[in-house]
Amino acid sequence: MLTNKKVTIYVTGGIAVYKAADLVRKFIKAGAEVKVAMTASAQEFVTPLTFQVLSKHEVYTDTFDEKDAQFVSHIHLADWTELAVVAPATANIIAKMANGIADDFVSTALLATTAPRLIVPAMNQHMLENPATVRNMGALKSYGYEIMEPDTGFLAEGYEGKGRMPEPEKIVEAAQLVVLNNAKELPLKGKKVLITAGGTKERIDPVRFITNDSSGKMGYSLAKAARDLGAEVTLVTATNLLPIPFGIEPISVQSSKEMETAVLDKFHNIDMVIMAAAVSDYRPKTQATVKIKKTNEDMNLVLEKTTDILAELGKRKTGQFLIGFAAETHEVERYAMDKLNRKNADMIVANDVSKEYAGFNKDTNEVIIYQVDKEPIQISVRSKDLIAEEILYAAIESMHDEMGTE
Incomplete structure (x- = not known):
């Protein structure tokens, strides 16, 4: 998202300036070309040379220091910028921006900037909560x-409070979301996509449950890929072992029943559903409310079928594009095609989980995409992130084909 993006970081005078140097590095690592402008107050904390070395560009500090007669520096920088980030943003620069004051290089360039602007406030909590600052923001x-x-945490003044500058990683994530929200030509722009991930847990008693080996990695990769293609993504997740990707609405569940409720509640307002979760086929017919104690006797556990969520969605769909997964160990094509037809899905993504480089708890996968009246699409071994992109591109093409025949 930030590859070759022209990003200007405006650094103003707060103690959080020390984080801005790492922020420049993080943006460059994400693929952006970065230029930096600093206020006089910011230069009291960190020298321009620091940012010059990191960015490989001269740092802008003085409105009247025009080094190239062909350009007016603050206008040239404003026109060059594709994303402006003010970090840290003091109460002073926020007040200037809110009221159109342009009395130094930073405020003047920002006033001339038409690109998206991300403001990262960092100041004392009392300054942050002052009615004037609230009004200006x-x-x-x-x-x-x-x-x-x-963020909330330990402030420079020596006490806990709200006003800390978020860590650079979080700022880069927020910037990526700004870029996504302002992108005009993304294939899933305006679409709502729901994705399930992880292996559900069916309780036997308060300390034991039935589950499977699903890590949720494939579902999370699909969520990130859908987000990057412009979709508004909801992730119904049965795992808490993976970090929630930024810009995605998470719904945390445990059991198949909880996942069923969450998915059906959202289904009517969704354009695409991807059932990547490994949903338990059976659950204990009764769940003990206290821990079952071990005895010398064998234990019989009576199981009942859970709701087949994919099949239920297939019955209810009214235009939604429905994708299911088939994790098999043999006769992959036969079982995948049966699932595709029997459950009224638009696409089944099948893989052989017996292979050491594919399936559960792996970072790589190998899949075959099955659709009605179409040749299967074989996707060879690669990272789950790349597999996710291929799946979504195939889905987008099929959705366009369907729209073209209506």
């Missing part, structure tokens, strides 16, 4: 600026 929001919520 409200004004910036009304102008279309993106404002990042400050």
Whole structure:
């Protein structure tokens, strides 16, 4: 998302300036070309040379220091910028931006900038909560600026409070989301996609459950890929072992029943559903409310079938594009095609989980995509992130084909 993106970081005078150097590095690592402009106050904390070395560009500090007669520096930088990030953003620069004050290089360049702007406030909690600051940030929001919520933690003044500058990783993630939200030509722009992930847990008693080997990695890769293609993504997840990707709405569940409820609740308002979760086929018919104690006797566990969520969605769909997964160990094509037809899915993504480089708990996968009246699409071994992209591109093509025949 940030590859070759032209990003200008405006650094203003707060103690959080020390984080801005790492922020420049993180943006460059994400693929962006970065330029830096600093206020006079910021230069009291960190020298421009630091940012010059990191960015490989001269740092802008003085409105009247025009080194190239062909350009007006602050206008040239504003026109060059594809994303402006103000970090840390002090109460002072926020007030200037809100009221159109342009009395130094940073405020002047920002006033001339038409690219998306991400503001990262960092200041004392009392300054942050002052009615004037609240009003000014409200004004910036009304102008279309993106404002990042400050963190809560230990402040420079020596006490806990809200106003800390978020860590650079979080700022880069927020910036990526700004880029996504402002992108005009993404194939899933305006589409709502629901994805399930992880292996559900069916309780035997408060300390034991039935589950499977699914890690949720494939579902999470699909969620990130759908987000990057412009979709509004909801991730119904049965695992808490993976970090929730930024910009995605998570719904945490455990059992197949909880997953069924969450999916059916959202289904009517969704354009695409990808059932990547490994949903338990059976659950204990009764669940003990206290721990079952071990005895010298064998234990019989009576199981009952769970709801087949994919089949239920197939019955209910009214235009939604429905993708299911088939994790098999043999006769992959036969079982996948049976699932495709029997459950009224639009696509089945099948894989042989007996292979050492594919399936559960692996970072790689190998899949075959099956669709009605279409040749199977074989996707060879690669990372699950790349597999996810291929699956979504295939789905997008099929959705376009369907729209073209209506």
